[in-house]
Structure formats: structure tokens, C-alpha cells
Amino acid sequence: MDDFRIVVAGHVDHGKSTIIGRLLCDTGSLPQHMMDKFERAGTSNDTAAFAFVTDQLSEEQEGSFTLDTAQAHFRTARRDYTLIDTPGHREFLKNMVTGATRADAAILVLDANEGPLPQTYLHAYLISMLGIGQVILAINKMDLVSYDRHRFHVLSQQLSSHLERIGITPRAAIPVSAQQGDHIARKSDRMPWNLTSTLVEAMDELVPQEQNGHQPLRFLVQCPFPANNRRAILGRVTSGRLNQGQTIVFGPGGHETSVTSVLLGQQEVGMATPGQSVGLLLEEPNPVKRGHVGFNVESAPLVTDRLSTRVFWIGPRSLEANGRIEVLCGTQSHRGCVERIAKVIDPISLETIGTEVAGLNDFQVGEIVVRTESPMCIDPFDILPELGRLAILQDGRIAGGGVIAR
Amino acid sequence: MERMEELENRSIYIIREAYACFRRPAVLWSMGKDSTVLIALCRKAFLGTVPFPVVHIDTGRKFPSMYAFRDKWAQAWDLKILVARNTAGLSDNADYADKLACCTALKTEALKQLLHDESFDAIMLGIRRDEHGVRAKERHFSPRDTDFQWDYRNQPPELWDLFGARADDNTHVRVHPLLDWTELDIWRYIKGENLPIMDLYFAKEGKRYRSIGCAPCCEPVSSDATTLDDILHELETTRIGERQGRAQDKEAAYAMQQLRALGYM
Numbered sequence: 001m002d003d004f005r006i007v008v009a010g011h012v013d014h015g016k017s018t019i020i021g022r023l024l025c026d027t028g029s030l031p032q033h034m035m036d037k038f039e040r041a042g043t044s045n046d047t048a049a050f051a052f053v054t055d056q057l058s059e060e061q062e063g064s065f066t067l068d069t070a071q072a073h074f075r076t077a078r079r080d081y082t083l084i085d086t087p088g089h090r091e092f093l094k095n096m097v098t099g100a101t102r103a104d105a106a107i108l109v110l111d112a113n114e115g116p117l118p119q120t121y122l123h124a125y126l127i128s129m130l131g132i133g134q135v136i137l138a139i140n141k142m143d144l145v146s147y148d149r150h151r152f153h154v155l156s157q158q159l160s161s162h163l164e165r166i167g168i169t170p171r172a173a174i175p176v177s178a179q180q181g182d183h184i185a186r187k188s189d190r191m192p193w194n195l196t197s198t199l200v201e202a203m204d205e206l207v208p209q210e211q212n213g214h215q216p217l218r219f220l221v222q223c224p225f226p227a228n229n230r231r232a233i234l235g236r237v238t239s240g241r242l243n244q245g246q247t248i249v250f251g252p253g254g255h256e257t258s259v260t261s262v263l264l265g266q267q268e269v270g271m272a273t274p275g276q277s278v279g280l281l282l283e284e285p286n287p288v289k290r291g292h293v294g295f296n297v298e299s300a301p302l303v304t305d306r307l308s309t310r311v312f313w314i315g316p317r318s319l320e321a322n323g324r325i326e327v328l329c330g331t332q333s334h335r336g337c338v339e340r341i342a343k344v345i346d347p348i349s350l351e352t353i354g355t356e357v358a359g360l361n362d363f364q365v366g367e368i369v370v371r372t373e374s375p376m377c378i379d380p381f382d383i384l385p386e387l388g389r390l391a392i393l394q395d396g397r398i399a400g401g402g403v404i405a406r
Numbered sequence: 407m408e409r410m411e412e413l414e415n416r417s418i419y420i421i422r423e424a425y426a427c428f429r430r431p432a433v434l435w436s437m438g439k440d441s442t443v444l445i446a447l448c449r450k451a452f453l454g455t456v457p458f459p460v461v462h463i464d465t466g467r468k469f470p471s472m473y474a475f476r477d478k479w480a481q482a483w484d485l486k487i488l489v490a491r492n493t494a495g496l497s498d499n500a501d502y503a504d505k506l507a508c509c510t511a512l513k514t515e516a517l518k519q520l521l522h523d524e525s526f527d528a529i530m531l532g533i534r535r536d537e538h539g540v541r542a543k544e545r546h547f548s549p550r551d552t553d554f555q556w557d558y559r560n561q562p563p564e565l566w567d568l569f570g571a572r573a574d575d576n577t578h579v580r581v582h583p584l585l586d587w588t589e590l591d592i593w594r595y596i597k598g599e600n601l602p603i604m605d606l607y608f609a610k611e612g613k614r615y616r617s618i619g620c621a622p623c624c625e626p627v628s629s630d631a632t633t634l635d636d637i638l639h640e641l642e643t644t645r646i647g648e649r650q651g652r653a654q655d656k657e658a659a660y661a662m663q664q665l666r667a668l669g670y671m
Contacts, residue, residue, distance in 0.1 A: 003409045070542040071535050073588055080409070082586075094563040098545070101566045222419070223426035227453045234451070236419050265450035275407045277418035279453050290426055314563060328568045331426075391568035398563050398570040 004208060005082045007100045007132070009123035010109035011116070012088030015140040018178040019109060019199070020072055020083050026185035027200070029074035071099075078204040088119050093363055094314040097126060097401065105134035105171075105206050107199070108159070112151055112175070113144040116159055118348060124159075125347035125365060126312060128166040129403060131381060135163065136202050137173040142191065143180050149193045165350055172202035215239040218301070218384060219248070219272075219294030220330040225279065232263065232279040233288050235331070238386040242272045242294070248282075250292040252303045252375040257282045291332040293377040293387065301377040301387055306339070307370045307404065309390060311360065315399025318359035319368070319392070326393035327372060330386055336372035343367040360400075368402070380406040410594055417444075417583040418451040419567065420546055421530065424581040425457065427571055428528035431581070432459045432488070434517075437472045438618045439592050439603055440532035442479075444584055446601050448530075449483060460485040461520060461529070465492075465512035467620040475604050490520035505623065512620075514670050527573040530581040536588045537617075537648060547571035548580040556580075589616075589648050590641045597634045608632050616648050 008016045024030050070085045084103055086096040100106070106127045110120060127135060137159055145151045156173035163170055174183055175194050182188035185200045197205075217240030225232045242248070242262060249256050261281035262269050272278045282288065295301060307327065313319050321341045327334050344354035344366040360366050370392075381388030381403035392400040407415070424431050433448055433456070435441045448456045462476060480487045492515040521529070535542040545561055547569040562570065573579050584592075596603055606615045613626035631637045 003412070070539070071586075072542075073536060095561070097565065098561075098563045101564075222422040225452060225457070232453060234422050236415070263453055266454040273407075275412060275415050277415045277422065277451065328570060331423075386566075389566055389568070391565045391570055393570055396572060396574070398565060398568070401563075401565045401568075 003080045003082055004203075004206065005084060005102055005104045006107055006203065006206075007084040007086060007103035007105075007127075008107045008109060009086055009096065009100065009127060010088055011111070011114075011119040011123075012090075014088065014109045014111040014114070014117075014120070015178045016088060016109050017085050019107070019138060019140060019176070019184065020085050022178040022181055022184045023083065023200070024072055024074050026181055027074050027076065029072075076200055076204055081203065086123075088123075090119060090122075090363060093122070096123065097130075097312065097314060100126060100130055100132065101401070103130075103132055104209055105136070105203075106132050107136045107138050107203075108163075108170075109138045109140050110155060110159060111144075112139050112141050112148075112155060115155060116162070120159075121162070121348040122363065124163060124168070125166060125350075128163075128168050129310060129312065129365070131385060131403070133168065134206050135168050135170050136199070136206075137163075137170050138199055139173060139175045140178055142175045142182060143177040147175070147177075147182075147190045149191075152194075171206060172196060174199050174202055215384060216299035217242055217248075217294065217296050218330075218379070218387060219280075220386065221250070221288060221290055221292040221294065222331050223290050224288065227263075227279065227281070230281055231284065231286075232281055234277075234279050235294070236277045237272045237274055238330070239274050239384055240296070240299075241274075242278075242280075244268075244270045247297070248294045249297050249300065250286075250288045250294050251300065251377050253287070253292070255287055256297070257286050257288075291330075293330065293332070295377075301379045301384075303375050303377055305336075305372045305375045307336075307372065307376075307378065307390070307402075308367070309370065309402035309404050310365070310367050311392065311400050311402040312365045313360045313362060313400040315362060315394050315397075317394060317399070318361050319394065319400060320359045321357070323394070325370065326396075327370060327376070328391040328393065328398075329376060329378060329389070332376045334372040334374055334376050336370045339369040339371045341366055341368050378404055380404055382406060410591065410598060413587055413591055414447065414450070414595070416567075416586070417447050420569075420581065420583040421448055421451045423569060423571065424528050424530055424547075424579075424583075425452070428573060428579070430458075430524070430526050431528040431530065432461050432524070432526045433530040434532070435460045435462055435476075435485075435487075436532075436619070437462070437475050437604060438532070439596060439607060440534060440584060440587075442601060442603065443587075443592055443595055444530065444532040445479075445483070445485070446595075446599060447583060456483065456485055458486075459488045459524070459526075461488045461490055461517075463490045463513055463516050463520075465516070465620050467512070467622055469604075469606060469618065469621050471604060471606065472618075475602070479602060488520065488524070490516040492516035492519060508623075509670055521578055526578060528571075528579045528581050530583060532584050533582055534584050534587050534589070534592070541585075544580075544582055544585060545569075546582050546585055548582065549573070550578050550580060590638070593634065593638050593641060597638065603634075607637065609636075 072083045084099040086099040152175040176183045183198045218238045221235040225234050244262050247258050263279040323338050341357050343352050346353045379387040388404045390402040391398045533541050609629045609631050614629040615626050631640045
């Protein structure tokens with residue numbers, strides 16, 4: 001029984017939290033005290049009641065907007081879902097990204113009355129950049145446009161063609177009214193022209209991402225740990241397969257050794273597969289430490305101190321050319337310097353709006369080159385994501401993220 | 407990877423990150439179901455041992471059977487137990503009818519004192535997002551400022567499994583390895599791993615506790631669940647919220663938010 005994680009994104013007030021509330025309500029996934037709240041609100045026809053499910057901070061309920069990401073669980077006949085609610089306010093973009101980096105798929109919510117607005121495009125751009133390939137368009141508030149078929153087609157075509165330009169082919173476009181409950185979990189006779197499916201049916205059609213067991217081995221070292229007079233190496237396999245007895249190389253540096261034992265808790269398990277947090281006993285002595293990456297010699301990651309990366313900036317200060325930063329990648333952490341900011345990209349027009357600029361501001365996306373003080377192991381994001389994505393720290397805090405292109 | 411296996415492995419990853427990135431971490435154990443799962447995960451993360459102190463915040467108002475459970479398993483698992491008590495809070499005649507003040511005095515203050523005395527820079531806790539709407543807003547690594555406060559309006563981002571966690575001087579970081587787990591996941595794990603669990607969770611005379619804290623503030627729920635399978639079946643069908651028996655959650659609008667902003671767990 002797999003759990004499918006879907007981020008709900010879109011411009012502020014286009015109805016992300018309300019769609020989540022409606023999904024939970026109409027699939028019978030809410031505790032009774034929440035249902036009571038809905039029933040009370042139902043008489044006053046207050047959409048904010050649905051948003052109450054995930055908007056739990058006092059500011060959120062009083063201002064009826066989402067301030068920080070939240071999650072909700074529900075189940076269909078097909079599988080379990082975790083829905084990740086995200087804020088649509090520009091100021092809370094870092095919270096949106098925090099939610100989105102954990103998702104398998106996205107629902108992009110659009111207000112049928114207002115059409116796409118800046119955060120619609122920025123969220124779409126980030127979804128594409130974060131590698132979330134499966135997107136459903138939910139054209140919401142259809143009740144406000146009299147369930148107009150033409151309006152729906154115009155908007156879904158407009159947004160779909162924009163998404164195609166950033167490498168996303170939407171899996172479905174569904175006209176919904178979260179407030180009225182049309183086409184969320186139930187078909188509605190108010191849109192007889194919509195012959196496709198409900199939002200829930202479209203979600204059930206999404207496919208889980210493949211496990212990467214046949215890919216090159218990557219083992220991220222978290223720390224050495226003393227175990228029965230031995231020095232165990234604790235870490236996680238992120239791709240490939242690790243077997244007892246095999247030869248393994250740790251980089252950067254390239255120390256070759258062999259795996260004498262694979263431990264899961266106290267048990268010897270003989271091998272480890274992607275996602276498993278294990279302990280390794282290696283031939284000693286070895287210099288393996290936190291930040292090292294284990295791999296097979298024939299499929300090594302790139303070892304470099306010069307990173308060319310697409311970035312999104314969510315920091316309180318600008319990212320400056322020649323500025324000092326710190327880069328996190330897997331369990332690697334390196335100080336470095338921004339060599340150049342090659343490009344700034346406008347997420348709405350998708351055009352390059354600056355080259356070789358002095359700074360990247362809050363909420364901007366672009367392409368930069370970073371020089372680190374020491375070499376690190378990296379992979380292309382679209383092949384081996386764990387070593388293809390970075391967090392960029394400024395003043396000791398995460399202020400941006402990046403992905404490494406092929 | 408199946409959900410339970412994925413949750414377990416990711417939690418172990420987070421626990422090891424806390425161990426590797428902080429100078430002096432500790433884990434909180436209330437003997438309740440969630441923190442008992444957390445202790446089990448810590449043991450698994452470090453090949454059968456827990457290499458940091460296990461803190462019990464003792465309000466003096468806990469159920470008597472909790473102490474016996476603590477002592478038995480602390481010995482069996484070779485845990486380094488530290489008991490934190492706010493003796494000032496226990497001895498004065500504070501008005502315990504005011505839940506917010508009581509939780510703050512007996513739990514938050516006790517934790518504050520201990521953190522100060524032991525200079526821990528990271529505290530692992532077994533909170534989960536699905537327990538309470540405000541806990542849903544937490545991060546896996548959540549900094550607390552010098553006044554112990556949670557700045558929920560300005561939380562640092564976490565990207566993928568890159569947490570960027572570190573403690574500045576005089577601050578500490580709350581680490582939440584079980585944030586993604588649900589109540590049902592906890593019980594499935596307890597069953598799958600055959601973990602010990604307090605009797606209070608099983609029904610006696612038609613009532614059982616779903617969430618356990620201080621005795622005066624916990625109400626049992628109606629239930630006939632006397633085995634783990636009964637509990638799993640009950641949770642798969644119930645529509646009653648987990649913390650409906652916890653008084654501090656109902657006290658006033660946003661009481662949990664106020665408590666957490668002040669440093670409550």
C-alpha cells in the first residue's frame with residue numbers, strides 16, 4: 001500500500017486549501033469534530049470552513065489564507081494520498097517550495113474567474129524545475145463563471161500550452177468548484193459537457209515513480225559510528241544496490257575498499273536497496289567520513305569544485321555574484337563562492353531578462369556557477385536526483401535551491 | 407518501497423542527521439506510543455544502542471504505571487535516562503485549572519531548565535503532523551530562539567532531505583523524525599516490530615486512552631479494543647480525533663498554537 005504525495009499549488013485565493021478540505025470531506029476522511037465545523041459553516045455558505053482543515057494557525061483562519069505548508073491524508077479505493085497544502089502568497093514562497101520538494105505529483109489550481117496570475121506561473125515553473133513531471137490542472141470556482149464550457153477550454157488550453165513550454169504535459173484538466181463540490185470526488189450534473197473525470201479519478205490515474213534499483217549505486221555517508229570495536233559507517237542507499245562482499249569506492253578522494261557487512265539495526269542483511277538506511281562494516285582502516293559518497297568504480301559521479309546550476313532564490317538577502325555561500329548536496333557540505341550569475345529568467349514570459357548580473361533577488365530564478373573550496377560528488381538531477389540537487393545557504397540558513405542539468 | 411519501510415528509513419535518516427550535525431543531542435521519551443516508537447527507531451539507527459541521553463519530563467502528575475514502564479525498558483534497552491522536573495512548578499500552589507499555565511509550568515519550564523543545565527543543542531521529539539493542525543505546520547528541524555520561542559511565521563525552508571540544520575549559540579533545534587507518520591502508522595509499526603506498549607492504551611471496562619499525558623488532563627475514549635489488532639481495526643474505522651481526550655487542546659481557541667509558540671512540545 002503505497003502512499004502518493006501530491007502538492008497543491010497555485011495563486012493565492014484560487015482555492016488550494018478549499019480543494020483539500022473538499023477532497024477530505026467528500027471522501028469521508030475527516031474526524032467528526034471537523035465535520036461538525038463544516039456542517040455549522042454550511043449554513044452560512046462559508047468556503048473558509050473547508051480551508052480550516054489545513055489552515056490551523058490563528059492568522060490563517062482570521063486572514064483566511066495559508067501561511068505555511070501543511071499535510072492531510074486521505075484514501076481512495078485505489079491508494080493512500082498525502083496532500084501537501086502550500087501558501088500562494090508571494091512572501092511565503094519558501095514554504096511552498098518546502099512542501100513541493102517532497103511531492104510525487106502536483107495539482108495546479110486556477111481560479112476560472114481570475115485566470116492565471118503571477119504565482120500560478122511561478123509555482124508552475126518551480127514544479128517543473130523540481131522535477132515533478134505529473135501535473136493535474138484544476139480549474140476551480142467554475143460556479144463563478146456559470147459553469148461555462150468555453151471559459152474552461154480557453155483557460156485549460158492557455159495554461160497547458162504554457163506548461164508544455166516548461167516541459168510539463170498536464171495529465172488532465174478538470175473543471176471543478178471546490179465550494180459546491182462539483183467534480184472533486186463526485187460527478188456533477190452542472191457540467192454535463194465535462195466527459196472526462198473527477199479530480200479524484202484523475203489523481204488515481206497518476207503513476208508512482210519507479211524505484212531506482214537498477215541505477216548506479218550511490219551510498220550517502222551520514223557518520224561513522226563505533227560498533228563492537230569496529231567503526232561502522234552509517235548512511236543511506238539512494239540508488240542502485242549494495243551487496244556484502246562487493247568492492248566500493250568512496251569519493252571525493254577515491255578510496256577503494258570492500259563491504260564486509262551490511263547492517264539494518266542489529267541484523268546482518270547482506271544487501272541494501274534504494275531508500276534503506278543501513279550501517280556498513282568496511283575493510284579497515286579506511287578514511288570514510290560524513291559527506292563521502294559510495295559508488296561502483298565503473299559508474300562514478302562527477303567530482304568537481306565547479307557547479308553549474310539552475311537556482312531559485314528564496315532568501316531574505318540577494319544572492320550576489322562573488323558572494324560567499326555554502327552548498328549542501330546529499331550529506332556533503334562545502335563552502336564556496338558564486339563565480340557568476342549567468343542568467344535571470346522571467347517565470348511568466350520564460351524569457352532571459354538579464355545576463356551576467358550582479359545579484360539574484362528574492363523569488364527570482366536563474367543560472368549560476370559556483371566554485372566550492374573542495375571538490376564534491378554530483379550527478380545530473382534528471383538521472384540521479386539525490387546528488388543533482390542542492391540547497392544554498394547564506395548566513396548559515398537555506399536561502400535557495402538548485403538543480404544540476406545534464 | 408512500502409509505506410512503513412519508507413517511513414522507518416526516512417526517520418532513521420533524520421535521527422542520524424541530528425546525531426551527526428549537532429554537538430549534544432537528546433531525545434524526549436514520555437513512554438507514550440509515539441515516543442516509544444521514536445526510541446525504537448533510535449536504537450535501530452545506531453545498531454542497537456541509543457548514543458545520547460533520553461529525557462523524561464516528569465510533571466509529577468503522570469499515570470503511576472508509566473514510571474514502572476519507564477524503569478523496566480530503560481534497563482532492558484540500556485538507556486541513559488535524565489528526568490526533568492520543574493520543582494518550583496510542582497511545589498507552589500499554581501492554579502492547575504488553567505491548562506495553558508499548567509502545561510507551560512510543568513512541561514515547558516522543566517524542559518527549559520534541563521536544556522540550560524545540560525546544554526543540549528538538539529532535542530528529538532515524537533510529534534506527528536496528523537495529531538493537531540498546528541503540529542502539521544512543523545518542520546523536521548525546527549529552530550527555537552533564545553527565549554525558547556517558535557517563530558512559526560518565519561520558519562526556515564527544508565528542500566528535499568536537505569535540512570540545513572544547525573544551532574546558533576544559546577538556541578536549540580527541535581527535531582521531529584516522526585512528523586510524516588499517522589496514528590495508524592504508529593500502531594502498525596508497534597505491531598510489526600513487536601514493541602512494548604503501556605496497558606493504558608488497551609480497553610478496560612469499555613474505555614481506553616488514545617493519547618496519554620498527565621492523568622488529570624486525559625480522558626479515555628469509549629472502546630472495546632483489547633488487542634493491537636482491535637486498535638488497528640478501530641482506527642481504520644473511527645471518525646473521532648486522536649487528541650479529543652486531551653484537555654489542553656480544547657482549552658481556548660489556538661491554545662495549542664500559543665503553547666507551542668512558548669516552547670511546548
